[in-house]
Amino acid sequence: MPSDRSTTAERVAEALRHRITDGDLRPGAQLSEERLGADLGVSRNTLREAFRLLGHDGLLVHHLHRGVFVATLEPADLVDLYRLRRLVECDAVRGANDPDAAVLALVAAEVDAADAAVAADDWTAVGTANMHFHQRLVQLAGSPRTDALMRRLLAELRLVFHVVASPRELHERYVRQNRALLEQLQRGDAAGAADELGRYLDDSQHQLLAAYRARSSPRPIGRLDAEAVAR
Amino acid sequence: MPSDRSTTAERVAEALRHRITDGDLRPGAQLSEERLGADLGVSRNTLREAFRLLGHDGLLVHHLHRGVFVATLEPADLVDLYRLRRLVECDAVRGANDPDAAVLALVAAEVDAADAAVAADDWTAVGTANMHFHQRLVQLAGSPRTDALMRRLLAELRLVFHVVASPRELHERYVRQNRALLEQLQRGDAAGAADELGRYLDDSQHQLLAAYRARSSPRPIGRLDAEAVAR
DNA sequence: GCATATTTGTCCGTATGTATA
């Protein structure tokens, strides 16, 4: 098994990231070094490196001498995530008075992709296009670190999405609003788009919080210790 | 050598983080696995885990089959950092209309610490207090993810500081302004403090950019390949 | 341009300590 243009640990980390964000590995699940290493055909050392690569993204939590688990996000995390999300996204949009045409085309592409997915009744694809839409919006700011931050935030959000609701009820309502936002930007009304996006995100947050409450007992998947992450 | 309440890799990562932010390990320096492992008394595997832990903080860059190096930041990185910094800090301050008294006390403590350090003519300590001051400001937002983001940003900024100028010329002018900001917050004028902070940060950014330009040739410390970090 | 030395990448075996049944 030779290498492409990346280390094995990086490829393993990417594979795990997809398994997590796709809902294959659910929150609370333990990632056993021995079993996962056997599954992926890599040594425990390499797998541990991959764990460390993913650790700072908030997707995995590390318990000393117990192993790594897929993170379980609570309502407080959701509120925290949306706080940063609102800040980053609205600022990027508000600053897009004269948006980069190439990036705006990428935004438009995701809006079209969402429409196509709706027509195909593929709600998972709608959700993916919606995530990409927001990633592209942030890209209007032209800031690598902001892009990286947004990627992390969206990865964590996907963790929530897979737990609380179906892709359809999560994303359907926003397909139309995304197009409205795009057209507002194309008209040069960045400030208006930013304001609209702020309301949009508030709405989304409340929808998710309601879904959380609907899950009667917020029972973690794994062991039921309510330990706070240290540091 | 048993463990405290953290893994060896985490302790090694923390030690390296301090060596970097303290300027002991300078930008561009290579971190040899063999030599560093011997120095710190840990195996290569453990050291590599520590490298991965630090990687996502932007302090280390990883070149395939070449090793890890202390990151070298260019003017574009500086601008990018300050963009996020301004966004995060000003938002935290602007939202502090009714600031948490305990956190505000921590802010005040750093202002006092800076004054004391000035009196002691300890400009490194002034710089540390200044960094902490801004970390505490952000803490007014009460958002764990924002706190973590700010920690990463400040760690990267320290990388710049150690390269372009002395602690005194970097921080002296802001000691007074920090106190002014604190008093503005104590008076309940969060919006005014946020505006002032914005000008403050613009000033700081321009000061650093000027220092960059003053370094005649922007020659990297290490090997002189202008390779872009992938992805 | 080529051969060599050095360093990283990756795996394996093993010993030890910790948490959980």
Added chain:
DNA sequence: CTATACATACGGACAAATATG
């Protein structure tokens, strides 16, 4: 409380890529 399973950490080995002369 003991036992078992698993994570932690080490050191050695070889392959692969890069840097050097």
